[in-house]
Amino acid sequence: MRTEQPKMIYLKDYQAPEYLIDETHLTFELFEDHSLVHAQLLMRRNPARGAGLPPLVLDGQQLELLSVKLADQDLGATDYQLSDSHLTLHPASERFTVDTSVRIHPETNTALEGLYKSGGMFCTQCEAEGFRKITYYLDRPDVMSVFTTTVIAEQHRYPVLLSNGNPVGNGPQDDGRHWATWEDPFMKPAYLFALVAGDLWCVEDSFSTLSGRDVALRIYVEPENIDKCQHAMNSLKKSMRWDEEVYGREYDLDIFMIVAVNDFNMGAMENKGLNIFNSSCVLARAETATDAAHQRVEAVVAHEYFHNWSGNRVTCRDWFQLSLKEGFTVFRDAEFSADMNSRTVKRIEDVAYLRTHQFAEDAGPMAHAVRPDSFIEISNFYTLTVYEKGSEVVRMLRTLLGEAGFRKGSDLYFERHDGQAVTCDDFIKAMEDANGADLTQFKRWYSQAGTPRLEVSEHYDAAAQTYSLTLRQSCPATPDKVEKLPFVIPVELGLLDAQGTDIALRLAGEAAAGGTSRVLSVTEAEQTFTFVDVALQPLPSLLRGFSAPVKLSFPYSRDQLMFLMQHDSDGFNRWEAGQQLAVQVLQELIVQHRQGQALVLDQRLVTALGTVLADERLDQAMVAEMLSLPSEAYLTEISEVADIDAIHAAREFTRQQLADSLFDALWARYQANRELSKRTPYIAAAEHFARRSLQNIALSYLMLSGKPQVLAAALEQFDASDNMTERLTALAVLVNSPFAEEKAKALGVFAENFKDNPLVMDQWFSVQAGSSQPGALERVKALMSHPAFNLKNPNKVRALVGAFAGQNLINFHAADGSGYRFLADLVIQLNGFNPQIASRQLAPLTRWRKYDSARQALMKAELERIRACGELSSDVFEVVSKSLA
Incomplete structure (x- = not known):
């Protein structure tokens, strides 16, 4: 059991660094059983910290120190102090060099922080504090340096050697190894460092900037994935043009590279000039990626590219300012996606996600301000509050200042702070100065937690x-x-x-x-x-347009909501009126179920949705969104005490009633769209996304009828579709149907067809884990033994365990607590080798106060068991301790 509480870090304690690093020269020697890292740091005393030469304390974890020099002098063991987390030196002048050599073990690095191996590839993840697992350094975002990196490895195994910036040299060595040197001319903190070495193929293209410079574009993948990169490349080029046109931001290096990695804790990372992506955010082809995956690739590519300015050229002073780069960039990528697709539908999707998940975070034990005051483990603060709510804060600024005023503010921000590490206050000050505005009160959005x-x-x-x-x-x-x-x-x-x-x-x-x-x-x-x-x-x-992230209360009658659904000129509010109507109807059914009454559906909901379904003037994506009932997770979030059984029963009853009442209209829409799909080649474009989204939600309703013609249609769509969007939906409706024989056959065929495609198999796992049919936990446990599952791969954990605990509420919250025990066991196991993923999987248990007393006791007991299980990582300890406080 942990005997010592990890140290709490406070924003109020921030102090500028005692020393600065002007130049960083790194040499990596990569071997199969270890790697050597040689670092030379050109350092100086920070003039902002005054006179004197205090000790130099460098961060370092899991490093074997081989040698150290200070000002070209070899140091003995008595000349420095070494601990598990720091190397302390004693400079004798204001300018000096530090040379270190360390041995590290990427091949056994299961935490996927620092330098590690993903399959046969070396790669890095240094945000937030991973660089200290590579070499001794001032691993903090306000220490910015110019980096030159040389990578040496076996040429046959690792023909591609990449790092930040521009390539400046490469060549062979006599021993079958080779080297490449990269130079990044822009100052950056260590968290933006990147290195990749592997047997990779690349898709190449180029982009001509507004000023006429040609930029080489490369996407590196493992050979078997070379045919899945074109959508990401197209998305990159659109992102670069959009950022020039909307923000006036031009790319600054000679080359921009993306590398797809299978083992990655996050979605992607914006390392300067060398973005490392989770492969799920790069690889997209009609046969293997859904429309949602195509849209996600486009959005994530844009997000990481936009970071080149909002995060790299201007970065964070400290990690409390994380939303400075993330909230701003999420807003930027959301606007990009809105411009590329349907603006209204994009807004609906973002708000639905925010209200279901971020509002729940605001109401839970991990609630924190957009700029938190303290943390134990920064990895726990890559949250929806920092990202999604942070984006909403920026959106409100744009609303208050107007588009032109916001652009003036962003121009001033980039101009004033280029090459600096700054704060949220600096961002607001630029907006104020550019517009002659006083945003003092507005800044409370950064410092006050909770949903107004x-x-x-x-x-x-x-x-x-x-x-x-x-x-x-x-x-x-x-x-x-x-x-x-x-x-x-x-x-x-x-x-x-x-x-x-x-x-x-x-x-x-x-x-x-x-x-x-x-x-x-x-x-x-x-x-x-x-x-x-x-x-x-x-x-x-x-x-x-959901102009502020608040919970709005107005006494609309159901007839008024139906009127707004039909007439409101604001597309978002037409959808919102439908959601409010559905919520009122569902909450009435929840009460009926709780009181043991027969469920009776208010027919006004049927009438309203029937009208929407019949209106062929509406964007089909909008129709699909309006037909989507509020999720069980959202109904849970808005409940004082969530009755899981009643919520599930009410929602399933409503879906069945709608399917029965609207069968003819749904069937007509489905057939028309499916016939068009069969005649039209797959295109990753908004109009086609819209058609397939309505087709697929119609099929999900129709399948509830149990009619033979619908089963035949689902099987035809599964067998004959040329794209994953339609095929996966058909599989999902079969998995959630009572047709056991057809379900088992479809699952077997799907697995056989895609057994060699890890990302598609992730979807196969998720469809089964998310099924509300009985026996879900037993299915999940069995699937953990499947050859395609690997507990050490974060994508697999999210696909199977995350889908079960986060989406399959009726089965996860089984009254006997078996779902809770399963998740707690898994978190304890993950804590031993990947603390970041362990802490993120904990989220469903942290909301234990939301449920009935019996479930509360069971969930709390599992949290207490995790706390008592032994030595916990700081990631898991922080979440568990705050959840039980």
């Missing part, structure tokens, strides 16, 4: 023809703080008349109307806004 609640009430005065909205904001207590100060909440809204037309909006005191949609800035705990010249009582369309 916004209650809205209305009053119409017919005689005065005025319409008033009173908005009251509050924010619940979170582990860091009970009392919260008012936020700045931008509320975009419109008012609809009886015909569903937006009316012109003029606030009291204004000389003229200001359009039919506008943004109100709510800055006080309670504020009233009065509109004048309102002839008849309107219906408000509130929080258009």
Whole structure:
């Protein structure tokens, strides 16, 4: 059992580094049973820290120190201090060199941090603090250096040798080995260092920048994947052009490289000039990747490329500022995806994800501000709050300042801080200075945790023809703080008349109307806004485009929600009205189930969705989104005490009722789209994504009928489709159906066809792990023995265990606690070799307070068992201890 609590790190304790590193020269000698790393650091005293020469404390973990020099003098064991985590030296001048040689073992590095092997390839992951597992260094983001890297390895095994920057030399050695040297002219912190060595093939292209420079583009993969790279290359070129046109950001090196790696803890990493990607975020071809996977590749490629400026050229001063680069870049990639596809559908997808998962994080034991005040293990703070909520904070800035004002602010930010490590305050200051704005109160979004609640009430005065909205904001207590100060909440809204037309909006005191949609800035705990010249009582369309990440409450009737679904000019709010209607209906059914009553569905939901389904003018992707009921996870999140059994029963009953009532319309849509799919070659484009999304959700409803023609259609789609989107959906509906023989055959055929494709097999695992059919845990345990499963591969863990615990709520939350025991056992096992993945798999157990008392006791007991199991990594210890606090 842990006897000593890991050290808590606080933002308030930040101090600038005592020393700086101007140049870093690295030489790697890579062997099969070890690697040697030789580092020369050209260092100097940081003038910002004053006079004197304090000890130089370099970070280092799991390193075997072979030699060390200070100012060209060999040091003996008595000349320095060495611990498990630091090497301490004693400089005698303000400028000096440090030379070290260390031995490391990438071949046994299962934590996948620092330098490790993925299959036959050497690769690195240094964010956040992995570089200290490579060599002794000032491993912090505010120490920036120019890097020159030489890699030496066996030429036959590792013909490709890559690092950051531009190639400056290469050649053979007499012993069958060869070398390559790379030079990165841009200052960067160690977390952006990258190295790759392997037997790789590449797809090459080029890009001409706005200033006329030609940039070489290369995507490196293992030979068997060379035919799955073109979509990523196309996405890269679109990203580069978009960033020039929308942000004025031009790429700066002669070459941009992406490498696909099978074993990777994250999605991808923006290392300067050499992005290392989880293979799931690069490889995409119609036969093996779904539409969602194609869209994810496009988004992640864009995200990592956009980091070249929002993260690399301007980086974080410390890890508390993580959202400075991640929140900003998530916003940028979301806008890119919106421009490439359907803006409304993209917004719907992002908000649905945010409200289901990030809002749950805000309400749980790991709740923290976008810029947290403290942490034990920084890896635990690569969270939805930092990324997704951080993106929403940037989006609100854009809403408040306008597109032109936001662009002025971002231009100033990049110009002012190019080559620097800065803070969220610096970002806000650039926005203020560029626009003459005061954003002091707005910065509370960075420092206050929790999801604000916004209650809205209305009053119409017919005689005065005025319409008033009173908005009251509050924010619940979170582990860091009970009392919260008012936020700045931008509320975009419109008012609809009886015909569903937006009316012109003029606030009291204004000389003229200001359009039919506008943004109100709510800055006080309670504020009233009065509109004048309102002839008849309107219906408000509130929080258009989800203009702020808040929980909105307004007493809409079900008839009003149906009206908004049909008439709102804001596409997001049409979907939102449908979601609110569905939530009201589902919550009524949940109560009926809990009270033992017969379930009776409000037919207004059937009517509303039938109208949507019949409207062929609507974007088919929009129709598919509106037909998608709120998920069990979202219904859990909005419940005070989540009744898992009632939630599942209510939602399944509603799906069945909709399938029965709308069968003819669903069948017509399905047949029309499927016939078009059979006649049309696969294209990864928005219109085609939309058609397939409606086709597939229609099939998922139709399968509930159990009719022979639907089973035949599902089998035909599974057997004859030329793309993974349709094939995987057909497999999923079969797996969730009562047709045992057809299900078993389809699973066998799928596995046989794709047994040599790890990413497709991940989808095969997920379909089975996510099935709500009985016996899920036994299936998952059996699948862990499948030859395609490997517990040491993060993608496999996420595909099987993550899908079961995070998506299959009815089976994970089995009343006997078996799902909880299974997950706790797995976390204990993962803790021993990959603490990052272990802590991330813990998330479902951390929400134990959300459930009934019996489940609470079972979940809490498993957390306590994990805490008592022995020596825990700081990653797991932090999550468990905060969950039990």
